Amino acid sequence: MEVRDIVIVGGGLAGWYAAARLGHAMRGRKINVSVVHGAPAGAPADPLDVFCASTLPAQAVAHAELGLEERLFMRECRATFKLATEYRGFTDPARSYMLPHGEIGARLEAVGFHQFITRLAQAGRTPDLDEFSVPAIAARLGRFAHPSQDARTVLSTYEYSYHFDTQAYTRLLRGFAQRLGTVAVDAGLAAVERGADGRDIAALTLSDGQRITGDLFIDCSGARSALLGAALEVPFDSWRGWLPCDRAVVTRVSALEPPAPCTRVTAEPGGWSWQVPLRSELEQAWFFDSSRVDPDTALKRALRGGASVSEVSFVNGRHREAWRGNCVAVGAAAGFLEPLASTGLRLINEGMTRLIALFPDRDSAPVLAAEYNRMMGAMYDGARDFVLLHYLLSRRAEAPWNVEPAALPPSLARRVEMFRYRGRVVLEDDEIFEEPDWACTFVGQGERPARYSILADQANDADVQARVAKIARIMQAAAQKLPPHQGYLERYLA
């Protein structure tokens, strides 16, 4: 029995993103998608409605697959390009490192480039990995151009992503989904009826009294997880013991400088801040632990710059299953991770990609849900390890940075142990971040492995230094030649 009626609950970014992906994947199919988009009175904001403003490179690919034209999207959403995230003040207040979208250095042997840097560090020279990455250098210089398609040039070794206005993006997705036939139901969720066996959702009652049935329910209701968590009672595992921040204040200020092609994440006493450059504005947010920092103080600080300030509460963590019965949760309804590594939209997108790949029938065996939960669980946990690593390695002396969590997740403990031991990056199945991302973060946060790979030990010191220096020069020269980001944006979007 095919799934014909799909009901999406939640009209925020996640809900309309889900509708757009489904509408596109199911074009030409006799499928009805409706989005229950009214929020019940007093419902808290979905944190992802704000925190998807900075993305990862997969988004350009996702838009291309959707057929969402880049110029249109960028104009509508006042988007800018992103080549990297700059992490400031994690080791000491004056230092920063880049997490670029792309490769680091060059393949000198069948081993990560960072192994050569460890070798040089042991010989007394300590270059930063940033120096060997076109996107990292270009991000610092405020330069951007689309990567080259020509595999012979270093300008093909990077990727890019976007910063954008999430409200405009949600409107754009809504229009896109509606043109593909999605029906917007202008009411909020009032009650959920469970099926006879308790595992399924039978119907929803809406605020206007109507009753909606469906074959598949997609819970995009945000952190309240109205279907998966509240109605089906799938337990939520909080990561608060590892990631203590639970509150953010967000504001937007006029940009005083041209937009940087990177997101800035700055470690501060009590938490961290981010700056996401839009076309003529800067989105700013402070993330903090409300048990240590007075929210009013944070609000006052935000008010100094911005016209309007919103406050968002969240808990890092995820539901033990994202798919149960005929209900799949996507976005914060499945799990939330503070946007320190720009994972918000990526996790929504992966949630939809995998749902489409495992798209069920009404009578499918539970193994499809099991596989979905295995993959999405691994993806959330891998992203959590990545974010938690920043806290763990920070050398700052004050909370929350100086807090040693009681016991690390075993997966992260192994990654840290292996990197410290020999610079080895342990990768799990189904995770977002790859070897260069982990290596950059470890090295950027001041970790120097105790030993390096024998694969980085072939040539003599002088030869390695010469090759490494040459790579740095090539990267530097390539990045220098890129045009300023602002000018590129103006020409591209003219």
Add this chain to the structure above:
Amino acid sequence: MAAASLARFLRPDQCSIRLVESAEIGIVGVGEATVPHIRFFNQTLGLDEADFMRKTHATFKLGIEFVNWARLGDSYIHPFGDYGRPFRGVKFHQVWNRLRLAGDTAPIDDYSLPIEAAKHARFEPPTNDPQATLAGFGYAFQFDATLFAPYLRAWSEQRGVRRTEGRVVDVALRGTDGFIESLTLASGEKIEGDLFIDCSGFFGLLTEKHLHTGYEDWTHWLPCDRAVAVPCESAGPLLPYTRATAHGAGWQWRIPLQNRTGNGHVYSSKFMSDDEAATTLLKHLDGKALAEPRFLKFVTGRRKKTWNRNCVAVGLSGGFVEPLESTSIYLIQAAITHLIELFPDRNFDAVNLDEYNRVMDLEFERVRDFIVLHYHATERDDTPLWNYVRKMSIPDSLAYKMELFRERGVVVNYKVGLFFEPSWVAVYVGQRILPKRFDPLLDDTPLEELRRHTGALRTAVQAGARAMPTQADFIARYV
């Protein structure tokens, strides 16, 4: 292989490598067929492909044919390459399954260039042009392992590996921690070392006899425990694939080399006598036997720690899975690659050994699951062996994978380990594990559109294979 790789990657001013072998102890040499990874091994050493093929009598290999596995009379090829091309982002095997469930009868083999080329004894290296109509493919070799060893020996000795002829008669362990300190040879020579690599075969001279590492027995999943091997004269065209024909209590390999054909019968001593096994083998040769059949015994499974103290077990001393998918040499290669990545210092810290053993356990278990699939997914009920494997309980990891494929044609992907989606699809479909449902994205697509897509691919496959020279001609020119 271990000596050559280490000689390639270790600096001679920091390490010296010695290899001890005895001409009195023969080599098993069942690992004559390989998977495409062997090319990476050869490239890493900088071996010249034509020279290597000449000296080891090698042929090219595009896949493995399985005969009589799911049912008597069945045959399929597991190719080194993908099938067809996706249709609007939907995987090709889903499209094929859609048409199959609609009654179309074209086998999935029709959409694989390496299969079509193999069937017609043709070969040409792939161009792997991403714009091409057909997916790219890989290839491996079939070679004489008894010639590959001396080939690598010469290569290694040129790069400073010291080889010593001799039999190990004693092994001295350090009193404090039981690490291997030295070997004593029959000649009385004593060889000390920091790291010992046990390539002594099943016996596990160092890891088992002296370190008592222990062995995890997988015979309950893979009951074959014997093999009998014999070379025979070549017959017919030079085939670019290995054949594995199922018999009543096991299966028989046929590996075509340039000058002869290698054959062997892997069987379970519980279900067949040695005599009967040899008779079966000889009855199914393509040409005249060139030697007396040679018998081998083995226990399928894995050493509990393939790295124990200062001893790494590489090859059969680390574990054995029957060569049904030509994984023996791959597992040697994996053991060496991971050892180089995790090359120790004299501290032999537990963190390093644990990581190595974690990764090697995954390598072995993923190969194991794939091999068990060939036995378990059968409808054969004509002999006690097939009845046993059909009904036996299988590893949970495999049961899960099979259920997902049956339900929806979904293949479970992983980072560490051999065999990716096309290989799993080939063997599931070949073993008649067929998805009961195709991807719902195809639900409302007119069948004619799908047939246009598959029809064009079938034509391209046939044309692609026809354009290739025969393997015999290609090798004559190349080698």
